[in-house]
Amino acid sequence: MSTNRDPDSSGNGPSGGGNGNPWVKSLLIWGGIFLALLLVVSMFNGSPNTAGTQLRYSDFRTQVAAGEVADVQIAPDRITGTLRNGSSFSTVPVPNDTELTTLLDQNNVSYAGTAPEEGNLLLYILVQTLPFLLILGVAFFALRQVQKGGGAGGAMGFGKSKAKLLTEKQGRVTFDDVAGIDEAREELQEIVEFLKDPQRFSKLGGQIPKGALLVGSPGTGKTLLARAIAGEARVPFFTISGSDFVEMFVGVGASRVRDMFEQAKKNAPCIVFIDEIDAVGRHRGHGLGNSNDEREQTLNQLLVEMDGFEANEGIIIIAATNRPDVLDPALLRPGRFDRQVVVSVPDIDGREKILAVHMKKVPLAPDVNSRTIARGTPGFSGADLANLVNEAALLAARRNKRLVAMAEFEEAKDKVMMGAERRSMVMTDDEKKMTAYHEAGHAIVAVHEPASDPIHKATIIPRGRALGMVMRLPERDNYSYHRDKMHANLAVSMGGRVAEEIVFGHDKVSSGASSDIQYATSLARNMVTKWGMSDRLGPLQYEDQQEGYLGMGGTSRTMAGAETNKLIDEEIRNLVEGGHSRARQLLTEHEDQLQLLAQALLEYETLTGDEIKQLLDGGRIDRPDQPSGPSLVQPVRGSAIPKSGRRFSGDATPQGI
Structure with missing residues (x-):
């Protein structure tokens, strides 16, 4: 992403603070240590004047008297000289020896005085203080390395922001790469246009938004939208995670918030993206122990920086979360996050567009139909669709x-x-036969229930925790469900258990209907307690949702007395048993189709919706590889039942059957 200025030109890098290049710093530090070591070596190597034989002073006088000394140089603290044989020597004089010059004159020795060496005092001071300087230098370097992980790299860098500047080198993403969430993209595209041409809005009195909060389930494209804004805006774009503000030391998070806004002011106009803001923006007053904890300090500073006495012109905060219910109300008010953009799960048209974006990188065969894939993936997020394309490749x-x-x-x-x-x-033929009739029961009830979704596929091949399944796909995305469709789903969910009862008898039914019963009970409870579809209880809500958002981590609480709860249980039982009776009626009327479909599943193991319709209408399946149609011979190959003995089967519809 290109920017209007180089953010480092003012001495502030993307991690802030004008600390310069860390490579240059490391080079200077190691260079200083190397020079210090050289100085120590040079000092302990000794002075060049100390070369030669070291003599006792008495021996020196003896050699002078014997005429063995040629010349000497006399200093206040040392006497050096040369013997007549050419070797050099040195000695330390005895104080107040006034007869030395007389002795030298008597033996014709040439002598001269030498001034004290300059710099001895400075050298002495360096020798004495160098160990302490080295210890302090090593401690400083170690502390800097330890604190680099908690700040921006300085010795006192705990309070530095960890915000990173996004550039083109990291992969430029534009709005062309974002599909399926057109409304959210339009909301954010207006912010980009404001940054590009603020006069267009300001001349009509419009002000630049302070912030935008992206709300949506995981995988819906919130971070991708933020990256697209960075690619389109052509302004500096800082990105940081909410967890980067919080440390074990109180006040560090608030300091990082201040530092982040200081960087943003120097690069305004710019965008700051905070991912997972719920890590730092939760309700105040709910902390453990002292309520004035680190998270609240950080949140308070963020609130002041976003909309306090000091205006932050040209800084737009974009945050993302999938838990807006836990955010502090002060964070959500106008003036801070002026816009809350809901990034929802895409509909069928959106899924088709998202698939088209991801399929650009994949060589496709002519038979690939993105519309069919989109129709078969209701509830999939953008991340799920990307994963699907990758798995296919x-x-x-x-x-x-x-x-x-x-x-x-x-x-x-x-x-x-x-x-x-x-x-x-591998499992026995009897167990596989039980699975085939179970899935055939689901399919036959679905075919003859007018309100049921059409069948997409039926299989008895184990997959995941299921030993078989009947997948039904709606013609379009459903945002609400009618009473007749709910009753149809109850009947379809009971079709597998009823088929086992009809074919194998009451004592031979299996545990395969466990997930079907769970689904039917949950659906009936919602019909009675939440959707007001019980004539005896009326259009009242008897359960409310507790703690949770977007279907994640929620719990229900019943708001009724003992007598009402008893009546609720009776209504739930009546609805589930009504679906069971409806399934028995349909399967009894069409038992011949149940037998035919079960044998076809044993033969082919997997049948498409069109093949099931062809089989029930004409009694045979026309396949290029097997033109003779289904045989009634049971296959040898099978698949095993789970170790727990439970068979998870039933409709694998997007609604959860």
Whole structure:
């Protein structure tokens, strides 16, 4: 991303503070240590004047008297000279020896006085203080290295911001790379236009927004939107995580907030993106122990910087969270986060656009239909769709294909939704037969329920925790559900258990309907306690949601007395048993189709919705590889039941059956 100025030109790098290049600092430090070591070596090597033989003073006088000394140099603290044989010597004189010059004159020795060496005092001071300087230098260097992880690299860098400046070198993303969330993109695109041409809005009295809060489930593209803003705005873009503000020391987070805004002011106009702001922006007054903890200090400083007495013109704060319910109300008011942009899970059109973005990097076969894939992935976020495309590409690569075909996308979708196939597991023919009739029961009820979604696929191949499943896909995304469809879903969920009862008898039913019963009970409870679909209890809400947002981590609390709870349980039972009775009625009327479909599943293991319709209408399936249609011979190959003995089967619809 190009910027209007070099952010380092004022001495402030992306991690702030005008600390310069860390490589230059390290080079200077090591250079200073090397020079200090050289100085120590030079000092302990001794002075060049100390070369030669060291004599006792008495021996020196004896050699002078014997005429062995040629010349001497006399200093206040040392006498050096040369013997007549050419060797040099040195000695330390005895104080107040007034007869030395007389002795030298008597023996014709040439002598001269020498002034004291300059710098001895300075050298002495260096020798005495150098060990302490080295200890302080090592301590300073160690402290700097330890604190570099907690700040921006300085010796007192705990309070420095960790905000990083995003540049083109890290991969430029634009709004062309963002699809499926058009409303959120338009909201943020207006901020980008304001930064590019503020006069267009200011001449009509408009002011630049202080902040925008991106709210959405994980994987919906909040961070991707922020990166797109960075790529489009052409202004400095700082990014930081909410957890980077919080440390074990009180006041560090607030100091980092101040430092971050100081950097932003020097680079205004600019954008600051705070990811996962709920790590620092939670409700105040709920801390453990003392309420005036580090997180609250940091939040208070953030509130003041965003909208306090000192205006921060040209700084836009963009934050992202999937838990807006835990944020402090002062953070959400106008003047701080002026806009709350909901980044929702894409609809079918949005999923098709997102798939088109990710499929640009993948060589596709002619049979790939992104609309069909989008229709089969309701509830998928952008991250889920990217994962689906990647899984399809990996499958094609393992099969040594040059193009990614629709078969790989279908298998990748099943793998993402339900897990990998477990073809290696083996179970008895009786257990596989039970699974086939169980799934056939779901499918037959779904076919004959007018309000049910059409069948997309039925299989008895184990996948994930399920030993079989019937997948139903809606024609379009559903945002609300009608009563008749809910009753149809109850009947379909009971179809597997009823099929086992009809074919194998009451005593031979399996545990395979556990997940079906769980779904039916949950659906019936919601119909009675939340959606007002019980005639006996009326249109009242008897449960409310506690602690949770966007379907994550929520708990329910019943708001009713003992008699009302008893009535609620009776209504739930009536709804589930009503679905059971409806499934029994349909399967009894169409038992011949139940037998036919179960045998076809035993033969082919997997049938598409069109093949099921073809089988029920004409009694056969036309496949290029097996034109004779389904046989009634049970196959040898099978798959195993889980160790727990439970069979997880039933409809794998996007609604959760």
